Amino acid sequence: MTTVAAYAVPAAKAPLERTTIERRAVREHDVLIDIKFAGICHSDIHQAREGWGEAIFPMVPGHEIAGIVSEVGPGVTKYKAGDRVGVGCLVDSCQECDNCKAGLEQHCTGGNVGTYNAIGKDGEPTYGGYSEKVVVDENFVVRIPEGLALDEAAPLLCAGITTYSPLKRWGAAPGKKVAVIGLGGLGHMGVKIAHALGAEVTVLSQSLRKKDDGLKLGADHYYATSDESTFKELAGSFDLILSTVSAPLDFGAYLGLLKTGGALVNVGAPEEPVALSLFSLIAGNKTLAGSMIGGIAETQEMLDFCAGHGIGAEIELITASEINDAYERVINSDVRYRFVIDTATI
16 A cells, blocks of 8 residues: 545535545556646536535545556556556446447446546545556556647546547548537537547637637637527538537527537536427437547547647646636636646645
């Protein structure tokens, strides 16, 4: 066991505070990682404040982890000390079910083990990236290519794969028109990746406040959804709409923006249920879908793709003492576009 410093939420809705946690001794197939940077995802806030249901406390959030390998177990074959690596939203799964064998560990039928707010196979709670070190099975560690700065790579472990996976699955490519709802931590990565995949990209945001940013990130068009004329002008325009926001939407209105056979895919997860008239799906053979992160192999594919296209997250680097302020700023959409903690300050 190793004692390391961390920032934890002691109880639901409480502020984060500095503490210490125990990391397990390195086992045969484990990798010990010195965490250098940890992104702040909106899902950290949802879970820390029990917005998605009952949670485990004390909680050390963080599933956008970038660091350097400092030790490996005797059975590890994929990594060695000094390697640049990342850990995303998963740290374990059964690795035996059909989903795991298909590279869909996030949908493990035996239940995946989250990087935090979960119980590991050893019966102990998992603690995330707002800490100095983490011990992870080598099968749930990915390699960060040399072309990516570690601080800009950290958010790719959630925001990157969460947008890359559905964009690839639903065919974002040259000749396709893709809309991204929301230009936040997820949305800005969706724009960058959809652009790199060759699609014609439109941002749908509440206002035009971030229009200049959106166009610089790779969007071809930018519309305000608060303007009712937007929904008339863009009716039947898109092959794919990716919703990255965690607020309930008027799905009927957004489905009206799809071409016949188009898909609206949700990666944002509102805390409240949403209403939907099924006629908005039936008319036009449209699809309303969801997508949850990606498997380990696809996460590595995403990192390699991003390195090849010079894509990192747009970040604001903060110290650990600024985490609580950062949470409030995320809720107020006051971040351009992902907070990343310099874990040397923990």
